[in-house]
């Protein structure tokens with residue numbers, strides 16, 4: 001657990017996995033692909049808070065099309081006495097998604113539960129299409145079959161931080177993807 005005293009969090013040591021230059025060039029490639037795939041369209045970029053924010057801010061500037069921007073969130077919470085975690089979906093999407101091309105933008109897909117819950121809700125709104133975009137994918141961790149069309153990096157089962165991704169709500173502002181160094 002992160003040790004926090006009042007307003008002061010103590011950072012654990014971390015090390016680099018993907019540097020900013022590499023991340024920027026992958027995001028530029030994804031931006032080019034989306035620009036080609038959605039030519040003459042105005043896709044809706046639907047960010048999954050909070051992990052999407054740094055990736056989405058970069059990605060949207062690499063898409064050379066008109067886009068609209070909306071956000072959803074799906075947070076885990078314990079329901080009553082139950083041990084199993086349920087996902088609570090929250091959306092304040094202001095525009096009708098019916099008939100729209102939606103790109104669901106995530107920072108990381110691990111078990112895939114979060115994007116699956118959101119996809120199920122979105123499908124009811126009858127968009128023209130929905131695709132998943134994620135900076136980090138962990139394909140060996142998916143619990144169900146998931147079709148992720150755009151991904152920055154595929155990783156093994158490893159917990160990463162930075163570029164929007166947190167550990168106990170901090171490290172999101174690191175300008176690279178890294179891992180915590182476990183100390184004994």
Ligand code: IMP
Nearest residue numbers: 109110111112113114158159160165166
């Ligand atoms: P899911 O298992 O795909 O539903 O991912 C659940 C959530 O866990 C993600 O939206 C992230 O908030 C968090 N998460 C999963 N893996 C990582 C990681 O490696 N770093 C930081 N957060 C993660």
Ligand code: MG
Nearest residue numbers: 166167168169
């Ligand atoms: Mg988190």
